[in-house]
Amino acid sequence: SSEASAKPRGALIVVEGLDRSGKSTQCAKLRSFLESSGHPTELWRFPDRETSVGQMISAYLSNKSQLDDRTIHLLFSANRWEKSSLMEEKLKTGTTLIVDRYSYSGVAFSSAKGLGIEWCKAPEVGLLAPDSVLYLDISPERAAERGGYGDERYERVDFQRKVSEFYQTLRDSSWKIIDAGETMEEVEKKIQQVVLDKVKECAQGKSLSLLWS
Ligand code: DGP
Numbered sequence: 136s137s138e139a140s141a142k143p144r145g146a147l148i149v150v151e152g153l154d155r156s157g158k159s160t161q162c163a164k165l166r167s168f169l170e171s172s173g174h175p176t177e178l179w180r181f182p183d184r185e186t187s188v189g190q191m192i193s194a195y196l197s198n199k200s201q202l203d204d205r206t207i208h209l210l211f212s213a214n215r216w217e218k219s220s221l222m223e224e225k226l227k228t229g230t231t232l233i234v235d236r237y238s239y240s241g242v243a244f245s246s247a248k249g250l251g252i253e254w255c256k257a258p259e260v261g262l263l264a265p266d267s268v269l270y271l272d273i274s275p276e277r278a279a280e281r282g283g284y285g286d287e288r289y290e291r292v293d294f295q296r297k298v299s300e301f302y303q304t305l306r307d308s309s310w311k312i313i314d315a316g317e318t319m320e321e322v323e324k325k326i327q328q329v330v331l332d333k334v335k336e337c338a339q340g341k342s343l344s345l346l347w348s
């Protein structure tokens with residue numbers, strides 16, 4: 136509608152990183168920072184465990200169910216697709232979205248199990264491309280020291296090392312690597328600067344694009 140297009144659009148900000156890289160904490164801090172700077176903002180996360188697809192994913196992650204590697208890959212992807220039209224609507228009506236994990240997790244985690252990268256990318260093609268990807272960079276050993284891992288399926292150092300290698304192959308010009316080994320405050324400041332610049336660019340008309348083209 137003309138009303139929607141008259142508003143400056145929101146930015147799609149994705150935060151990626153290994154388990155225990157501090158993503159969730161930084162996402163919450165970023166959300167309050169943007170809100171207090173006057174930018175309408177929502178915090179999303181994938182997997183979104185609330186939907187029926189998300190409940191299947193959650194059961195798999197907590198080892199309550201077993202699923203074939205390709206089957207779970209496609210469920211993670213379906214979980215992003217089922218939120219994609221709402222995502223577009225939010226952005227076009229001026230809400231900035233901070234998204235804790237996205238298609239990069241999808242490809243990095245499944246590739247680390249041995250599935251081909253191109254096969255893993257295919258179901259993600261056509262989803263909205265982030266305006267900015269903040270990668271919270273931490274070594275798998277350092278991440279594991281942070282209070283240790285929980286009981287979920289992927290929380291093992293050897294597996295996380297593979298995930299970090301596949302993440303590196305996905306880097307493009309939208310990525311910003313943030314040293315997640317610094318203090319929480321330092322990480323927070325760096326993220327704020329990158330994101331404020333991006334939010335301004337989007338409000339000034341930067342167009343939305345699609346993965347992976
Ligand atoms: P989180 O709720 O952010 O702790 O994520 C749960 C776990 O699932 C975490 O180990 C990362 C992994 N994960 C997130 N997204 C995907 C995905 O799309 N595919 C796969 N295979 N794993 C994912």
Ligand code: NA
Nearest residue numbers: 154155287290
């Ligand atoms: Na986790």
Ligand code: NA
Nearest residue numbers: 155158159235
């Ligand atoms: Na997390």
